Amino acid sequence: MSTTDLLIRKDDLSSTRLRTSEDQRLADGQIRVRIDSFALTSNNITYAAFGDAMNYWQFFPTGEEGWGTIPVWGFGAVVHSLHPGVAVGERLYGYFPMASSAVLTPERLSPERFTDGAAHRAALPAVYNQYFRCRSDPLYTTDTEDIQALLRPLFITSWLIDDFLEDNDFFGARPGAMLLSSASSKTAYGTAFQLAQREGIEVIGLTSAANKAFCESLGCYSRVLAYEELGQLPADKPCVYVDFAGNGALRRAIHTRFTNLKHSASIGGTHVDQLAASGSGKDLPGPRATLFFAPAQIKKRTSEWGAEAFGQRMVQAWHAFIARVTDAKAPWLRAEHHDGGAEVQVAYAEVLSGRGDPRVGYVLSLSAPPSR
Template identity: 80%
Template sequence: MNTTTLLIRKDDLSATRVRADDDAPLADGQVRVRIDSFALTSNNITYAAFGESMNYWQFFPTGEEGWGSIPVWGFGSVVQSLHPGVAVGERLYGYVPMASSVVLTPERLSAARFTDSAPHRAALPAVYNQYFRSASDPLYGADTEDLQALLRPLFITSWLIDDFFEDNDFFGARPGVALLSSASSKTAYGTAFQMHQRPGIEVIGLTSSANKAFCESLGCYHRVLAYEELDQVAADAPCVYVDFAGNGELRRAIHTRFTQLKYSCSIGGTHVEQLAASGSGKDLPGVRATLFFAPAQIKKRTGEWGGDEFGRRMVEAWRDFIAQVTRPATPWLVAQHHEGPEAVQAAYAQVLSGRGDPRTGHILSLSRALS
């Protein structure tokens, strides 16, 4: 057997190539997982854009200087096992490379999950090292695997962003406005879905003119404005800003216009060409722009609530969200499948460019065309 991997040039995210490697024998305690499908979204472009500074390249090292493997979220099946607690055929969900298979070293097994104990991942955030066992996963549904891969990690981030702001009483901006950029992105509208339920907060989505109608159709924004329509929001309105795009020019415009901007944070970097311009935020007017880091809020809340209560709240929110996303008459998202190396490369190029219908979600596979 061999493993096919999509490699990305770290200093030029548009440069890709496909590599095939013979599979090495497993060591005791390891399992080999065939990666059946994985989602590719702007969130994964963020992983690549911050690959060095936030260690995303370290999860799945390629062994080649200058080339990386972008982590993605997907489903797989155990095809070989030298671990007594993990059976061949078991279905798993978790963090995987853009590849046809991955070797894991399970430890801390429970009925619901296990952790990959590979030495190179030991110092990385634990939340990314967990693999959920579908047979006992409360979020799993066999008929919604595509939507889980596309939305689950993004919605958890969305849920945590909303919880972070509520936890801090919106930093004194209530009653007031929450400005969300890149409003057509999945993480943004997941956040809007949550914030829309908060009293005293008007959720305003900022997007391109081309995506206004889509964002309005979602029903989770109180208002949707094109980027050039910022003047429709009062300059002295108490507000917070959540930047999902990494657009330095827009961030500067918001910091300059709004005199009562109480908090500003960045979630992603989908506008790769503007990352350098966005900088650290030190030279912006008003409050300092910060980077939201979801694992920190997970750690805080699991410490306060306990793991079981954290999980219960998250599952309840997820079910409410997915019920809206999958409404038969007006679904928010439709999965589009891409199988095989050439199709995967083409889909990656499209997502990297930021083009495409926001109602389309990309599900990729490098294993199905090989089987």
């Protein structure tokens, strides 16, 4: 048997190639997972853009200098197992390479999940090394796999951003405004959905003119402005900037204009062509732009609330969110499937360009797709 994976040139994210290689032989304690489907969103482009700085390339090393594979979230089935605690046929959700299959080394098994114990992942953030066993996963339903793949990891980040801001009393910007760039992105509107439930907070979405109508249609933003309309906001307005775009010029404009900017949080980099210009932000007026790292907030809240209470709060928020996203009368998102190497490459180029329809979510497969 063989595995197909999509390789990305680390110094040129637009350069890709498909590689097919013989499946590696399993060692005792390992399993092989057929990766049936995975989501591709701007979040994954962020993984690539920060691949070296944040060690994302290290999760699934390719063995080829200069080439990496982008981690994605998706579903798979165990097709070969040399681990007594994991049966062939078991369905899993978790962090996979853009490939048709993956080899995992399950450790610390519970009915709900296990951790991949591969040596090269030991020093990487634990949250990315967990695999959820679908039969016992409180978030799993068979009919929502596409939505889970597309939104679950993003919404957890959104939920944590909202919690982080509330945990810090919105850095003194309540009453005031939260400015969210790349407002049409899934992580941004998930954050807006949460923030809209807070008292004294105006949630302002910043987006391209082309996506303004879409963002307004969601109903979770108090107000939506195209990037060139930033001047419509009072310069002395107390505010927090939540940067989902990584656009250096926009960040500079916000830091320069708003004299009462209380906090500047950097979440991701959807505007890949602007990342080089974004720099560290050390020379910007106002607060220094600070990278938000979701695993740190997970660790803090798990310690404070306990793992069970943390999970219960997150599950409750998730169900409320997907109920709105999948509302039959006005859905926010629809999944679009693309199977096979050529289609996956085309979809990747579309997401990388940032020109896709914000209502479309790409669900991809490099393996022979199961019947849907």
